[in-house]
Amino acid sequence: MESHAAVDERARELARVVWDHLVLTGPLSKADAILALGCHDTRVAAHAARL
Secondary structure (H helix, E strand, O other), X not given: OOOHHHHHHHHHHHHHHHHXXXXXXXXXXXXXXXXXXXXXXXXXXXXXXXX
């Protein structure tokens, strides 16, 4: 059985892979549509609407 620390570290590694894939490193440009991935934090939706 794996320890919780090992599971947590693996989860962090996998989360980093997802983050590195989704994060925008360049400037934003005009688009006809955008897709905003959100969470329970309503500020995410508000920021996406301002874009």
